[in-house]
Amino acid sequence: MDADGHAKGYWYGKDPGQKELAVGVLNALRDYRVSEQAMRKRTRSSMLMGEKDLLALRYLFEAEADGRVMKPKDLGDRLGITSASMTTLIDRLVDSGHIRREPHPTDRRALILRPTPTSDQEVRHTLGAMHRRMLDVASGLDQEQAHVVMDFLRHMSEALDTIDHEPADGYGPS
Known part of the structure; x- marks a missing residue:
């Protein structure tokens, strides 16, 4: 060590x-x-939320910021969960006041999900200072450093996303 x-x-x-x-x-x-x-x-x-609950809110905030609507199936696909699990998650977030179901603006048979203003305020209150600190750190990089970090992280993501079928020689527990 x-x-x-x-x-x-x-x-x-x-x-x-x-x-x-x-x-x-x-x-x-x-x-x-x-x-x-x-x-x-x-x-x-x-x-008082699980990881999928927070991710669901994040995706709903992103969709709203982009002017997109999010149906339960879209959110379930994004979260990688079944429709039964999605129903449970939605019920939980509706009951806690974090999201609401609304009629789809163009498809009267469908529903869309929207975060409530209260949930937006709660997330901003809980995470705002931390996000400002992170932005301050990233803002301290010059243009060249920022590109090096972004390239490094992209390449690391690619390395993690690659599935190896056989262990590479020389790597692994020694």
């Missing part, structure tokens, strides 16, 4: 030629993920 509590060499082998800086970057990324997960847990706890 190093001074920050990171295990050295567990995933990346014990090759002395290993790039210490690259492993440091990956450890910093892990530390960020731990902080983000802890923040999400605190948010869920303070708002």
Whole structure:
């Protein structure tokens, strides 16, 4: 373990030629993920909501900001949940006052979902200061640094989204 509590060499082998800086970057990324997960847990706890509930609100806020309507099926597809689970989630969010069902503006057989103004205020109150701090950090990057970070994160997403069918040589528990 190093001074920050990171295990050295567990995933990346014990090759002395290993790039210490690259492993440091990956450890910093892990530390960020731990902080983000802890923040999400605190948010869920303070708002008395589950992860899917918060994601549903986020998607509804985004749709409203873009001038789009969101039907229950659209939201269920976005969340990757079944229609039965979607019904339960919607009922829970309606009962808690976070969303409301409304008639579709052009299809009288359909319903749309909208976040309530109260839920918007609650989310802004709960997350506003944290989002401002994050924006301040990102705003401290110059244009070149911002592009490097964005490219790095895109490439990391691609690396995570790739499914390996066989373990790569030299990687894995040692």
